[in-house]
Structure formats: structure tokens, C-alpha cells
Amino acid sequence: MNIFGILNNQLLKMEWLARLVESLVENVFGLDVSTPVGGSLHFFIYDIIKIFILLSVLIFVISYIQSYFSPERTKKMLGRLDGISANILGALLGTLTPFCSCSSIPIFTGFTNAGLPLGVTFSFLISSPLVDLASIILLASIFNWKIAIAYVIVGLILAIIGGTVIGKSNLEGYVAPFVYSNDMAEVEQADLTRKDRVNFSSEQVLSIIKRVWLYVVIGVGVGAAIHNWIPEEIISALLGHDKWYSVLIATFVALPMYADIFGTLPIAEALVAKGVGLGTVLSFMMAVTALSLPSLIMLKNVVKMKLLLFFLGIVIIGILIIGYSFNIISFLFI
Amino acid sequence: MDIKVLGPGCKNCETLAVNTEKALAELKKEANIEKVTDFKVIAKYGVLSTPGLVINGKVLSTGKVLKPKQIMKLIEKVSYE
Numbered sequence: 001m002n003i004f005g006i007l008n009n010q011l012l013k014m015e016w017l018a019r020l021v022e023s024l025v026e027n028v029f030g031l032d033v034s035t036p037v038g039g040s041l042h043f044f045i046y047d048i049i050k051i052f053i054l055l056s057v058l059i060f061v062i063s064y065i066q067s068y069f070s071p072e073r074t075k076k077m078l079g080r081l082d083g084i085s086a087n088i089l090g091a092l093l094g095t096l097t098p099f100c101s102c103s104s105i106p107i108f109t110g111f112t113n114a115g116l117p118l119g120v121t122f123s124f125l126i127s128s129p130l131v132d133l134a135s136i137i138l139l140a141s142i143f144n145w146k147i148a149i150a151y152v153i154v155g156l157i158l159a160i161i162g163g164t165v166i167g168k169s170n171l172e173g174y175v176a177p178f179v180y181s182n183d184m185a186e187v188e189q190a191d192l193t194r195k196d197r198v199n200f201s202s203e204q205v206l207s208i209i210k211r212v213w214l215y216v217v218i219g220v221g222v223g224a225a226i227h228n229w230i231p232e233e234i235i236s237a238l239l240g241h242d243k244w245y246s247v248l249i250a251t252f253v254a255l256p257m258y259a260d261i262f263g264t265l266p267i268a269e270a271l272v273a274k275g276v277g278l279g280t281v282l283s284f285m286m287a288v289t290a291l292s293l294p295s296l297i298m299l300k301n302v303v304k305m306k307l308l309l310f311f312l313g314i315v316i317i318g319i320l321i322i323g324y325s326f327n328i329i330s331f332l333f334i
Numbered sequence: 335m336d337i338k339v340l341g342p343g344c345k346n347c348e349t350l351a352v353n354t355e356k357a358l359a360e361l362k363k364e365a366n367i368e369k370v371t372d373f374k375v376i377a378k379y380g381v382l383s384t385p386g387l388v389i390n391g392k393v394l395s396t397g398k399v400l401k402p403k404q405i406m407k408l409i410e411k412v413s414y415e
Binding site: 070071072075103105106107109110111113178179200203207298301302 | 342373374376377380381382383384396397398399
């Protein structure tokens with residue numbers, strides 16, 4: 001095995017931890033990991049520890065990078081471009097800009113008011129929850145690098161195309177008038193020192209962990225249940241490779257759910273282990289993370305129903321296309 | 335002194351308002367803290383990431399839940415000017 005492979009297995013997949021937890025389950029709890037109870041317990045303890053370690057390290061590093069890309073700065077960068085390159089940059093910056101759903105309206109208003117085309121703003125809004133830098137590394141840890149990179153590229157393409165379609169559809173009339181009419185002040189951005197960025201990053205670690213830990217625990221719990229308790233026949237009857245409706249079911253079951261990407265990963269992991277198609281699992285993850293009721297309700301404050309439904313429709317169609325195409329080409333990845 | 339906390343009313347905005355009250359109490363200063371939840375007004379201030387902290391009409395912080403100590407510094411700076 002090459003050095004990269006060893007690093008990958010020990011640092012990202014944490015094989016040492018898997019073995020440690022295995023001996024814990026076998027020696028302390030006295031359970032065989034090949035039995036359902038022992039296996040679930042192993043999956044649960046191992047996944048929770050692994051996700052929290054990775055999460056803390058990742059959020060710190062990523063927050064540090066993000067401290068260079070405030071939404072105010074993003075707005076300025078995007079204002080200099082037009083056409084498809086603005087959509088591409090919008091989607092890319094969406095993955096970098098720190099952003100919680102309660103900020104989606106101020107960002108929407110700020111971008112639109114600054115004269116950014118509607119489509120560019122939507123490219124940003126689609127990619128922001130969908131493709132998170134941390135999720136790339138977690139995907140690589142749980143699956144492999146090929147899948148992680150494919151997920152990111154496909155997510156970005158969805159954001160770019162979705163935004164472009166919205167931009168080309170002349171929907172500006174469906175935006176609340178105050179978004180355009182305001183004369184907006186420019187906020188001066190204070191220069192950050194390295195100490196500021198380190199503080200910001202550590203605070204992000206704490207606040208994100210506080211926000212997502214419950215999703216992660218529930219996600220790992222559901223993953224453990226799927227992993228060892230739900231018979232494979234039931235899952236493959238609903239979501240199996242050969243079922244044409246599997247992607248549809250996964251997408252529409254996931255739509256009303258909202259969880260952080262970190263909570264959905266353990267479920268995805270367990271589903272893949274049960275033989276569910278890669279595309280089906282990706283559709284599930286994207287539908288859970290990209291569309292959330294709270295942020296849709298907020299968006300309703302600034303856009304009319306028609307634009308909101310248009311946005312929903314495009315994202316759903318995109319997710320379905322991604323699911324079906326990945327199922328066809330999944331032999332390339334596993 | 336006139337203080338405004340900008341944000342749609344999520345948890346971070348609440349915490350920022352509470353921390354601002356703590357900072358004022360610590361400095362033994364009186365000020366009126368207004369919570370601004372109207373997106374139109376938030377947009378006027380040019381704030382893209384909430385919560386925002388506005389003191390005497392000037393945006394001093396965005397997208398951060400400042401600790402009471404940090405807010406004290408900002409208040410002192412504004413009073414000094």
C-alpha cells in the first residue's frame with residue numbers, strides 16, 4: 001500500500017478507531033460485532049466518534065478559509081462578472097461563504113440590490129447548503145475520493161444550471177419590490193488579524209457542533225438501524241438498483257426532511273452498504289440538505305410563490321437527473 | 335446611545351441582544367436596545383449576514399455573535415469618539 005493510501009485509511013477512514021471500538025465492543029460489552037446488536041453498537045460508537053473528530057478539525061480549517069470570504073466581499077467579487085462566469089463563481093463562492101439559513105434573506109436582498117442578476121444569486125443560494133467544504137472530506141472518509149469529487153462537481157453543476165435557468169426566465173417581477181427600491185448602505189469591513197481568524201474559527205467549531213450534534217446522533221442512529229436491523233430485502237424492494245422508482249422515492253421522502261449534511265452521511269453510508277444505488281443515495285442526501293422548509297418560508301418574504309415554486313421545481317428536477325445518471329454510471333465509482 | 339440588533343429573530347440574534355445588555359450593565363451605561371427584525375430595514379443598513387450590531391446608526395459588526403467583552407470595547411470606542 002502506498003503512503004497516500006495509508007494516510008487515507010488511518011486519518012480519514014480512521015481504521016485504528018474502528019479496531020479500537022471493535023475491541024471495546026467485544027471485550028467490554030462482551031458482544032460479537034457480527035451479531036446485529038454488537039454490529040449496531042460498533043457502527044454507532046465508531047461513527048459518532050469519527051464524525052465529531054473530523055467535524056471539529058474540518059470546521060476549524062474551513063472557517064479559517066471562510067474568514068476571507070464574507071458575504072459582503074462575495075457580493076463585490078460577483079458584481080465584477082457577468083454571464084455564465086458569474087453563475088460559476090456564484091456557485092463556487094456558495095461553497096465557501098459562511099451562511100446560515102437565517103441569513104438567506106439579507107444575502108438575497110443584498111445581492112439583488114447590488115444589481116447582481118437573479119440567476120447568479122440563485123446559483124449561490126443553491127450551492128451554499130448543498131456543497132459544503134466539510135462535506136467533501138466527510139464523503140471521502142465514508143466513501144472514497146472519486147465519489148466526493150463527483151458529488152461536488154455535480155452539486156456545482158446543479159447550482160450553475162439552476163441559477164442560469166432562473167436567470168433566463170425573466171422572473172424579476174416576482175421579487176418583492178422593496179428588494180430593488182432600497183438604497184443600501186455599504187458596510188465597511190474591518191481587516192482581520194490572524195488572531196481574529198483563529199478566534200472566529202474556534203467559535204465556529206463550537207457553534208456548529210452545538211447546532212448539528214443532534215442531527216449527527218440521530219443520523220448515526222438511523223444508519224445503525226439500517227445497517228443491522230432492517231432486512232436487506234425491504235430496502236432493495238424499495239430502493240434497489242434495479243427499481244426504476246428508487247430515485248423518485250428517495251428524493252420525495254427526503255424533501256420534507258431537513259438535516260445537516262453531516263447527519264445524512266451516516267444514513268447514506270448504511271444505505272450504500274445495503275446495496276442501494278449510489279445515485280439514489282446522492283439524491284437522498286441532496287434533497288435533505290438543499291431544500292429545507294425553514295429557509296423556503298424565509299424566502300417567501302422576498303419572492304412571490306411562482307418564483308419559489310420555480311426554484312423548487314428546478315432543484316427537484318436537477319436532483320432526479322443526478323440520481324438517475326449516477327445510478328447508470330455508478331460502476332465507475334465503487 | 336442608540337443600539338440596534340439586526341436579525342430576523344433567530345437564536346444568534348437573541349444571544350447578541352442579551353450579550354449587549356450584559357455589556358451595558360457591566361459598563362453601567364443606559365441605552366435603548368432595539369431589535370430590528372424587518373428585512374427592509376436590515377437591508378437598508380447593508381447587512382448581509384445577521385446578526386448585525388448597530389450603535390448610533392453605524393454598523394459595527396455583522397455575522398458574529400459578539401461576547402459581552404467585545405461589545406464593551408465597541409461601546410467604549412463609540413463613546414470615546
